[in-house]
Amino acid sequence: MADGNKIREEFEKIYTETCRRIYRIAAAGSRTFADAEDVFQETYLEFLDRLREGAEIQNPENYLITIVRRRLWAHNKVSEPQMIAPMLEFSEEILQEPPDEMDIEETIISDSLYDEVIARLRAKNETVQRIFYLYYRLDMQLSDIAELLDIPLYSVKNKLYRTLKELRKLYGGAEK
Amino acid sequence: MKEKEFFKEVMKRGFEPDLESLSDKILARSDNKKPEPPAVGRKAIPGFIAGAAAAAVVAAGLLIGFRSFGKFGTDSSGSTGRSAEDIAPSAVTTTSPESSDSAADLPGERFVPSEKPYIYLNGYHSYEYLDKLHIPLTGENDAPPIPELFEFVGVVTENVSREESYRSASKHRLQSNDFPVGASVFYNKYNGMFIGWTQQLSSYGWMYITDNETDFVRMYGKEATDTGRSVESGGYRRCLYEAVRLTVSEIVSEEEFTAVIDRTTLLDTYDQNIPETVTVSMIPAGLNGIELPEGVTVSVKDLSPGQQVWLPIHSSLPNAVNMGETEGSISDHIYASMVDTRDYISVSYEDDPLFRYYRT
Numbered sequence: 001m002a003d004g005n006k007i008r009e010e011f012e013k014i015y016t017e018t019c020r021r022i023y024r025i026a027a028a029g030s031r032t033f034a035d036a037e038d039v040f041q042e043t044y045l046e047f048l049d050r051l052r053e054g055a056e057i058q059n060p061e062n063y064l065i066t067i068v069r070r071r072l073w074a075h076n077k078v079s080e081p082q083m084i085a086p087m088l089e090f091s092e093e094i095l096q097e098p099p100d101e102m103d104i105e106e107t108i109i110s111d112s113l114y115d116e117v118i119a120r121l122r123a124k125n126e127t128v129q130r131i132f133y134l135y136y137r138l139d140m141q142l143s144d145i146a147e148l149l150d151i152p153l154y155s156v157k158n159k160l161y162r163t164l165k166e167l168r169k170l171y172g173g174a175e176k
Numbered sequence: 177m178k179e180k181e182f183f184k185e186v187m188k189r190g191f192e193p194d195l196e197s198l199s200d201k202i203l204a205r206s207d208n209k210k211p212e213p214p215a216v217g218r219k220a221i222p223g224f225i226a227g228a229a230a231a232a233v234v235a236a237g238l239l240i241g242f243r244s245f246g247k248f249g250t251d252s253s254g255s256t257g258r259s260a261e262d263i264a265p266s267a268v269t270t271t272s273p274e275s276s277d278s279a280a281d282l283p284g285e286r287f288v289p290s291e292k293p294y295i296y297l298n299g300y301h302s303y304e305y306l307d308k309l310h311i312p313l314t315g316e317n318d319a320p321p322i323p324e325l326f327e328f329v330g331v332v333t334e335n336v337s338r339e340e341s342y343r344s345a346s347k348h349r350l351q352s353n354d355f356p357v358g359a360s361v362f363y364n365k366y367n368g369m370f371i372g373w374t375q376q377l378s379s380y381g382w383m384y385i386t387d388n389e390t391d392f393v394r395m396y397g398k399e400a401t402d403t404g405r406s407v408e409s410g411g412y413r414r415c416l417y418e419a420v421r422l423t424v425s426e427i428v429s430e431e432e433f434t435a436v437i438d439r440t441t442l443l444d445t446y447d448q449n450i451p452e453t454v455t456v457s458m459i460p461a462g463l464n465g466i467e468l469p470e471g472v473t474v475s476v477k478d479l480s481p482g483q484q485v486w487l488p489i490h491s492s493l494p495n496a497v498n499m500g501e502t503e504g505s506i507s508d509h510i511y512a513s514m515v516d517t518r519d520y521i522s523v524s525y526e527d528d529p530l531f532r533y534y535r536t
Contacts, residue, residue: 012199019195027192037193044202052206058429104177117183118190129191136180137187171182 007051014060015044022064024138028148029072032126033133043068104171116170121163127151128159135160424481 023040030036046067050057057063121129127149134140134148142160146153426434 008203011203015199015202019199023192023195033191037198040193041198041202041205044199045206048202048206104179104182109177109182114186114189117186121186121190132183133187133191136183137192 004052007048011044011048011051014047014064018061018064019044021061022068025065025068026072028134028138028140029069033129039068039071042071046071108171113171117167120167120170124163128163131156131160132163426481 019040022043023036026040026043027033027036030039043064047060047064050063121132130149131145134145135142140148142156143153146156149156424434428434
């Protein structure tokens with residue numbers, strides 16, 4: 001069994017180097033944010049176990065990616081299956097493209113604005129939150145998000161744009 | 177500030193855990209974990225691996241190669257001497273219908289569960305669920321479209337009512353409406369699950385089957401061309417299982433080998449993103465990070481240059497290609513290349529036969 005302190009140091013070093021990428025994979029593949037954190041923690045727990053067992057891991061990041069993908073698979077398999085949303089009627093108005101990305105005046109950006117936007121988003125359902133996260137935080141394409149969430153692309157756009165429109169009122173964005 | 181940057185920060189602040197502090201939490205959790213009882217022979221399979229056990233079968237079977245699946249459990253693999261027949265489910269057996277009232281007057285032979293234990297199925301027996309759902313299957317045979325993976329069971333001749341299905345589903349989470357009349361039913365030899373397949377699907381062309389508690393497989397048969405939308409614009413194109421076939425080119429170490437991807441069947445769309453050679457890591461637990469059931473070992477020693485191996489992937493997960501694109505680059509690691517190579521086993525209801533199998 002390898003030395004405990006050495007393992008901790010090694011773990012922390014690897015963790016620091018890899019945690020963001022691994023979390024992104026976990027977040028993209030999980031159905032909820034809570035699941036993402038679970039999978040993320042489980043991944044590193046397993047990795048830590050391996051280190052403590054004295055496993056020689058040549059490429060920690062690839063190893064972690066392997067674990068997180070397997071965890072995601074296992075995790076998603078035990079969750080309730082997501083049903084594909086039924087084809088809904090939609091209007092042309094909903095499907096129209098959103099206004100171009102706007103600039104937000106630096107002067108109005110504050111912690112309270114962040115808090116308010118976060119609160120508004122948290123009041124939305126998890127799907128909306130995930131769309132925002134995947135789109136803005138993980139830079140995923142809307143079509144990929146639709147596929148990932150198993151909902152039609154128009155539905156992703158609809159949820160994103162509609163919420164964006166609502167949030168823009170908070171920071172004074174002029175709708176085009 | 178650009179709106180996108182603003183929301184990126186919103187997401188980071190409001191919807192991401194503090195990754196720095198999580199490190200300490202993980203260490204603490206690990207310290208507090210109860211020691212596991214020592215496993216005999218190999219490391220015990222944790223309970224959460226329930227589904228992964230099936231994956232292990234796929235992985236292991238695919239790794240060694242379907243043709244050499246019998247190598248499992250041989251002395252050379254270092255296993256406990258379990259034979260291939262013990263591992264791979266036996267051929268489907270059929271019998272006369274007198275054993276079941278519900279199927280007594282139905283045409284064809286009634287399918288009965290094999291008594292042979294499916295040791296890698298995490299305790300669930302899909303045969304049994306089909307039986308409980310009263311889905312009589314004919315004994316009509318058909319050539320398995322992917323003989324290495326799927327075994328033809330029969331064609332659904334009658335199904336129960338939707339209500340019955342849901343009652344059953346609540347108990348077993350297996351929905352019999354996944355097996356509409358006329359659907360061909362196949363048994364996945366490597367994960368022990370049944371799939372139903374028919375061209376009479378919903379407009380989405382999807383179906384899924386779940387097992388009793390833990391497993392879940394979703395299969396998509398809708399190709400993008402059918403939806404009138406491209407894959408990029410959200411058209412559906414998913415498969416139940418995808419596996420990329422690799423040819424071992426070099427044994428790098430006991431834990432790694434390099435492999436060449438045969439790109440002859442790849443679509444141009446994806447070709448540019450796919451490296452020609454990948455390095456496949458063999459981590460101690462087994463192929464591709466999937467822990468193998470006790471008694472089964474797979475190592476690079478089982479491989480030799482020139483040998484073809486299959487690496488399975490599950491397409492419902494976010495694929496690494498997307499992640500790579502997010503970062504503006506495509507990793508040359510296998511995980512970033514295997515998903516959309518199209519050098520895979522494809523399950524699609526559009527084709528005749530029912531499955532498409534890209535062979536190089």
